[in-house]
Amino acid sequence: MSDLKDFLEVKKCPIQYVLAVNDTLNVISGKWKMPIIASLLYGKNRFKDLQENIEKITPRMLSKELKELELNGVVVRKVYDSTPVKIEYRLTESGKRIYSVMDAMVEWGLEHRKNVVDSIT
């Protein structure tokens, strides 16, 4: 394949865009990420609260996912030096902004469902 063909035809997405999409996908993919982020948005901040709010999640998964979200800069773990210690998980500013992605997903999903139902009936 010639360079010209490369230039004219093989349009590629800028690499930063690819990385950005992958970062986002990483943060929202899996069975529990969205429920956890949504729960945090709804003001459920303690381990126990999250566990109660998210049906069927095991403590192992909750712990694992929270660690991953923390590592990805989406969540911060705060230890309050009270007795007994209280631990809170909070969304970072970035974390809160994932709301906009969820919003786009809800919008697409609703519209898509409508279309698919239309196409069947």
Place this chain on the structure above:
Amino acid sequence: MSDLKDFLEVKKCPIQYVLAVNDTLNVISGKWKMPIIASLLYGKNRFKDLQENIEKITPRMLSKELKELELNGVVVRKVYDSTPVKIEYRLTESGKRIYSVMDAMVEWGLEHRKNVVDSIT
């Protein structure tokens, strides 16, 4: 837990929203969905074109993913009755609209990267 507490505190996301997010997640999750959708948006419509455009994807995965996208109403498979047969994959209208989700993801990803880099340096 009382019904009142349910009502006052356990705010829940409307079920249709949850379903909508899950539908969207289903369509975009995995290693190859986004590259495939992006390639289709860029006008790569034949199996071979997609295979060449998406580095390292095996024909097995490409075939599997295209089938899944078709089943989900995101892609249509068109057989042209020429000799030799030409087969094209095209995004449905819903499929094209996933662009808006990708857009939100790029935006969040870029911003997040900027913040994370800022917080390290």
Place this chain on the structure above:
DNA sequence: AATAGTAGTATACTTTTGTATAGTAAATTC
């Protein structure tokens, strides 16, 4: 008749993701 292009499928395998179940440790209430 042999080679190449298009559009895949088949089989076996590895890796990643998620589940099930039980247990720990510190403090707090009965």
Place this chain on the structure above:
DNA sequence: GAATTTACTATACAAAAGTATACTACTATT
């Protein structure tokens, strides 16, 4: 001092997702 609450960890396992490699079936070109 026994049970309960909070915040987890440990081990073993099952299921889903992805990879590697080879192969097929049809047509077209040389």
